[in-house]
Amino acid sequence: MWRRVASLSSLISSKRSSTLNQAAYSFKFFESFTTETPTQGKDGRFFKGKTPFITFVLGGPGSGKGTQCEKIVENFGFTHLSAGDLLRREIISNTEYGAKILDTIKEGKIVPSEVTVKLIRKEMESSDNYKFLIDGFPRSEENRIAFERITEADPDIVLFFDCPEEEMVKRVLNRNQGRVDDNIDTIRKRLKIFESLNLPVVNYYSKRGKLYTINAVGTADEIFEQVRPVFAAHEEFST
Numbered sequence: 001m002w003r004r005v006a007s008l009s010s011l012i013s014s015k016r017s018s019t020l021n022q023a024a025y026s027f028k029f030f031e032s033f034t035t036e037t038p039t040q041g042k043d044g045r046f047f048k049g050k051t052p053f054i055t056f057v058l059g060g061p062g063s064g065k066g067t068q069c070e071k072i073v074e075n076f077g078f079t080h081l082s083a084g085d086l087l088r089r090e091i092i093s094n095t096e097y098g099a100k101i102l103d104t105i106k107e108g109k110i111v112p113s114e115v116t117v118k119l120i121r122k123e124m125e126s127s128d129n130y131k132f133l134i135d136g137f138p139r140s141e142e143n144r145i146a147f148e149r150i151t152e153a154d155p156d157i158v159l160f161f162d163c164p165e166e167e168m169v170k171r172v173l174n175r176n177q178g179r180v181d182d183n184i185d186t187i188r189k190r191l192k193i194f195e196s197l198n199l200p201v202v203n204y205y206s207k208r209g210k211l212y213t214i215n216a217v218g219t220a221d222e223i224f225e226q227v228r229p230v231f232a233a234h235e236e237f238s239t
Ligand SMILES: Nc1ncnc2c1ncn2[C@@H]1O[C@H](COP(=O)(O)OP(=O)(O)O)[C@@H](O)[C@H]1O
Pocket: 059, 060, 061, 062, 063, 064, 065, 066, 067, 068, 171, 172, 174, 175, 176, 216, 217, 218, 219, 220, 221, 223
């Protein structure tokens, strides 16, 4: 039986599993990334003269993050940065660390934060937009803290797609995109890591009043009708 993760509030506030040790899972390859350059964060220069509007998009594997991000892009003109897609692009580009990212994704573990944050930052820096959807990030407290340190930016909104495990498993196994991690073994590992590493991040933003929890069960259009008001409240986003 799959446990339901939909009623998460108790889990979110209390869970600090020992698998947090996974956060220490690291390797040295990120040292081969470009050295850190000072960034100006919210002062404008780093984001081409506008204060960035950052939305983090959280939820378990298969909860529908990518699907809803597409709709947000269409309706509200955001730039979609999927952390997973950026990492998969590194694998395809066949860099020396690509193989290590591939192993990490196959295991359902979290790639060292420095790697992921630098990929995200690079995309933000080269974008002409100032509205960003950062999908599948932060997946751990370590991710969150690294983002704050490296970009000096903070999210304005955090969306959380709340979905029962059995539904997430069903969707992932039917995803049919040829992903190495869309198999039952990896999905089970990913669900454990989601619970132990990602839920503390959800809890963190809940306490800070930034979290919008969306019931991720229903058709994609029905779910988007819960998402729409979050952005429609900001008049500047109407396209
Ligand atoms: N509301 C929904 N109902 C049923 N299937 C969905 C829904 N939203 C997305 N899917 C499908 O489920 C799979 C996972 O969705 P995806 O957007 O990739 O989720 P995530 O990015 O959170 O892993 C995809 O095949 C997608 O087409």
